[in-house]
Amino acid sequence: MSSLAEAVLALGYGLASALVPIVNAEAYAVVAGHRGGHALVAVLALALGQTAGKLLLFEAARRGTGRLAQRLAHRSRSGRAAAAGARWAGRTQRWLSRRRSALPTVLVSATVGVPPLAVVSLAAGTAGLRHWEFAVACLLGRVFRFALLVLPATLAYGVFHK
Template sequence: MSVLVEAVLALGYGLASALVPVVNAEVYAVVAGHRGSHALVAVLALALGQTAGKLLLFEAARRGTGRLARKFARRSRSGRAAAGSARWAGRMQRWLSRRRTALPTVLASATVGVPPLAVVSLAAGTAGLRHREFAAACLAGRVIRFALLVLPGALT
């Protein structure tokens, strides 16, 4: 497979996996590592695709913040569940609204997967994190994650 084809496939797969939870970019990275050829291209393209997809979630949350809040407010929940949800959302909002805690959280989420990057992407969009900072932290974390997944297969 040529470098260009590998890059396009990995980029598309990364974008799809960022938006569709059942499409797993980690599996693609492991397989690319075992194929051996163009593993670095696969890592970078997967990371770019994932970051682009998470940026779509980030922007959707940023632009639709009022609508999302109204939708959750209208849902019928028990008082206890609604209070717990409100507490969690408030903590996450405060945590991601401060740069000194937001960027490490996005980086950790993109690298380790805890908390889930999709949730962090949505919360960071509503918290007002800067677009470029989110993208840089997300891309760096995804490159680290995919490189660590590709490494064992590439070394054998």
């Protein structure tokens, strides 16, 4: 497969995996490493696709600030669950509204996956984090995550295909 085809495929897969939870970008990264060849291209394109998808979530949350929380609270069957959800949302939003804690949280989430990046993307959008700051932190974390996943597979491919 050419590097351009690999880039387009990985970019699309990254975008899809950012929006559809059952599409697994990490599995794609490992497979790309096993194929060898254009693993670096796959890592970068996959990270760009994921970042673009998370920016869509970020922007959706920013434009619909408050609506999601209202819908979730309204659909909740018990007042206790609604209260717990409201407390969690408030804490997360306060944490992400502080510049000192917002960017490290996004970076850790994008790298490690805890807290889930989809949740952080939505919360960061409602907390007023700047687009470019979120995008840079997300992209750096995703590149690092995918590179760590691809490296062992690429090394194994090199050892067994000499």
